[in-house]
Amino acid sequence: MRPPRADADPSEEPQPGKAKSEYRNYTEGKLLDRVYSTYLLMHTHQTVDFVRRKSAEYGGCSLRRMSVMEALELLDQLVDESDPDVDFPNSFHAYQTAEGIRRAHPDKDWFHLVGLLHDLGKVLALFGEPQWAVVGDTFPVGCKVQSSVVFSDSTFHQNPDSRDPRYSTECGMYQPHCGLENVLMSWGHDEYMYRVMKFNNFALPKEAFYMVRFHSFYPWHAHGDYGHLCSEEDLRMLPWVKELNKFDLYTKQEELPAVQELRGYYQSLIDKYCPGQLCW
Numbered sequence: 356m357r358p359p360r361a362d363a364d365p366s367e368e369p370q371p372g373k374a375k376s377e378y379r380n381y382t383e384g385k386l387l388d389r390v391y392s393t394y395l396l397m398h399t400h401q402t403v404d405f406v407r408r409k410s411a412e413y414g415g416c417s418l419r420r421m422s423v424m425e426a427l428e429l430l431d432q433l434v435d436e437s438d439p440d441v442d443f444p445n446s447f448h449a450y451q452t453a454e455g456i457r458r459a460h461p462d463k464d465w466f467h468l469v470g471l472l473h474d475l476g477k478v479l480a481l482f483g484e485p486q487w488a489v490v491g492d493t494f495p496v497g498c499k500v501q502s503s504v505v506f507s508d509s510t511f512h513q514n515p516d517s518r519d520p521r522y523s524t525e526c527g528m529y530q531p532h533c534g535l536e537n538v539l540m541s542w543g544h545d546e547y548m549y550r551v552m553k554f555n556n557f558a559l560p561k562e563a564f565y566m567v568r569f570h571s572f573y574p575w576h577a578h579g580d581y582g583h584l585c586s587e588e589d590l591r592m593l594p595w596v597k598e599l600n601k602f603d604l605y606t607k608q609e610e611l612p613a614v615q616e617l618r619g620y621y622q623s624l625i626d627k628y629c630p631g632q633l634c635w
Contacts, residue, residue: 356562358594359460379439379573379604381505386439391506393437396487398510401541403497403522409488409542416554416634418482423625423633424618426475433477437491445477450617455602468624469563470602473570476544476551478635489547493540493571495581498527503578525583534586535569545571557629565592566599576600 381390430446453470460466480489494504499522500511516522529538540546549568552559569592574580576596 356560358591359598381439384439389436390439391510393487394491394506395510396485397437397491397541398504398506399513400487401494401496402514402516403528403539405488406496406539406542410539410546413479413547414550416551418635420632420634422631423472423475423629424622426478426633426635427471429478429481430475433480435477435490436486445474447614449474450614450621452599452602453621454617456599459602464624465559465563465628468559468621468628469566469599471621471624472548472552472629473567473599473603474544474548476546476548476567479544479547488542489544491543491571492573493543493545493569494574495527495529495538495584496541497522497539498529498584499523499525501574501578501580503574503580505573529584531583532586533584535572535575535584535589536586538584540569540572543571545569551633551635552629555629555633559628562592562595566595569596570599570603572596 381387427446427449430449431444433445435445435448449471452473453467456463456470457467477489480486492505494500496516500507500517502508511517521528545568549564552564552567557563569576572581575582575585576593577600
């Protein structure tokens, strides 16, 4: 599938009243203490062993059965504690992202659905996981932490992997250009939702699975780090991840969407690509 043009969409610009530079501000703001605390816990406890345990625990998608819309409604109860930009339930953010994509790419209904789905893995926080194991930017475990990881200079000092020589080099336990599919990412909603999509055989293109799996990997898609681990396939998929990111980030605004007016359209996409009761 041809990747999106970098200059194709005017809605890359942020919403009126907020400049691009005001998004993802990790140096000041009313939510900064909450955000920092979440990342401190994440960067203390996300280790190779932790990621392997969580992958085994949730990889079988045996927790419960529910539809996509039921999962989305659960996110009415979740405010993402790692997000410096918004302080409202994540379900609204799902519709904001999806509608931004729909306006810019009216011919790609599967992409509209990706916007709605991309954060559904955050239901883990409602299944009992702490938010530091669910939300926030992701990063590879098992190798040296790059400087673009949020708060990297002040939050990893108690992480046991940071003192393990096996994981102290750029590649750590990986081979150069092994491909991101072979890298253990910090555990969270990206990988979990990717597993749910695979387990339930969502009828979506490969690009959709990839965008969901790596949309929170900001050190890579926004800052250009960890290229030494990437394959040619990762580089081919990168424009799609960047395209989703434009809407994931810049559609965030306090004016919330009229969800009841939108539900019918998105239910039709769910019925087309991932219908019925799913395994989570």
